[in-house]
Amino acid sequence: MSTKLVLLDQLAACHHDKSWFMPLDEMLRNVTASQALWLNDEGQSIWGLVNHLTFWNETWLERFIEGEVGLDNNINNDETFIVNPSQVSEEDWQKSIERIGATFIRWIQAVRDSDDAKLGMTIPSYFNAPWWNVISNVCIHNAYHIGQIMMLRKKVRGEMI
Known part of the structure; x- marks a missing residue:
């Protein structure tokens, strides 16, 4: 099996393919x-x-597409979790779900469209890691x-753990 197929399988498992764990699209379904x-x-x-x-x-994904x-170093990881209090409607939540879903679809397409040379290309500014390794991580x-x-x-919906 090729590296590309493994990465596509991992991306699908995270997004929509029920395999070893429930994918994100399933986890977000019917959450208000x-x-x-x-x-x-x-x-x-x-x-x-x-x-x-x-x-x-x-x-x-943008880094991968742009190469x-x-x-x-100024990214504050804690800030990536913040929900804008002025955008907390049901419509805004649905937009958030659509945005992450679209991002996964773009990832899948970008990996599908890439060749083995790009997936194996190392990133000098990121520990010389090859792209396939970064995508896997x-x-x-x-x-x-x-x-x-x-x-x-499960906690918020009272489902069995």
Whole structure:
């Protein structure tokens, strides 16, 4: 199996393919805005996690598409979880769901359209890591937070854990 197929499988598993864990699109289905805003004891919310995933997936996707990684050391990771209090309607929540979904679709298309040479190209400014490794780690990051979303969803919706 090629590296590209493995990455496509990982991206699909995170986004829409029920395999080893429930994918993000399934986790967000039928979650209301008020449920998405509910905070656990650690101050995490489904919406905040979706914003965080959107930020990092869009950031690395743009870097991959452009072929350049200008690392911004001024990024405050905590700020990637923030939900804008002036945009907390049901419509805004649906837009957040659509945005992360569209980002996954763009990732899948970008990997599908890439060749092995691009996937194997190293990123000098990022520990000389090859792109395939970075994309794989983005997927691991996604899976980690999808698990957190699953636990929050179960808690807020009163589902069995």
